[in-house]
Amino acid sequence: MQYNPVETVRQSIRSISDWPKPGVTFRDITPVLQDPRCFRMLIDIFVARYMRQRLDLVAGVDARGFIIGSVIAYELNLGFVPIRKKGKLPFETVGEDYDLEYGSSSVEIHTDAVKPGQRVLLMDDLIATGGTLLAASRLLQRLGANVVEAAAIIDLPELGGSKLIKESGLPVHALYEF
Template sequence: MASDGRVERIASSIRAIPNFPKPGILFQDITTLLLDPQAFRDTSDLFVERYKDKDITVVAGVEARGFIFGPPIALAIGAKFVPIRKPKKLPGEVISEEYSLEYGTDKIEMHVGAVQPNDRVLIVDDLIATGGTLCAAAKLIERVGAKVVECACVIELPELKGRDKLGDMPVFVLVQADESV
């Protein structure tokens, strides 16, 4: 990890909001990172430095905050950007993957044909918590025969053990968050 102050700048630009969206949750708000052009650039630069020589052909961004970080990475490394969206947001034919939430299930979708069997994919989201969304995104990518090279997130909530759900899937995170309210 870079020892040039960038990770510290990124971490200090993220606002923690207690009891949002419900009591007992310490919400990690990346909108304050986006208000700091240097921290935002540092975030993008650290990801680009990591992935520029890994032959990534697709950057798949998970709705919604993966849409913020994914496109600049894709452009910088010469990869295409593929949005992974919530149900009924993509026109045309899609494939879906359902995943478990604390109460019930949710689903994500990707356009058929957006990712090809020979693609090398980086999955990007802002945060890894329980790992359900990233796991579902990885399953979508693998179902079409592509290889997930790594999952990249700005923040990890380690107490929720999201990496466990991903098994041996490589995960790269810039900031470890403290989850205590």
């Protein structure tokens, strides 16, 4: 049997029918995170992609984007920037409202999180409608950052998010489509 980390990680993603509402299949990365070997494979896949790119920071979107983004930042010897839900950051912030699959929300970032011209990789676990990543990208750009790519573990292309992100001019990379 051939060793295939990409397929091993894919097989560990759990599908949960009818959650959070009937007709929706939720893609759960928790089993990937719980298995140390699988979690390492996931991180290594992303690190291999970005290790030769000129990056200054990794930004992760609340909350699962924190998990993978911070570990990838550590492995690439870069700083990490949290982009949080409204009202969760203690310092001066800027915010951005956005629509998501089941309503609307807002994300914020510290005003001193990035310096103008810094090259930032933006991470989240999943791309659905694209609202969260687009809002996070706008925040980073408002502070002067150059967002190099939006990356995620999972893309749900039928919801159109990755298409919207690409149309905004931001490159997108997702490991898996469901």
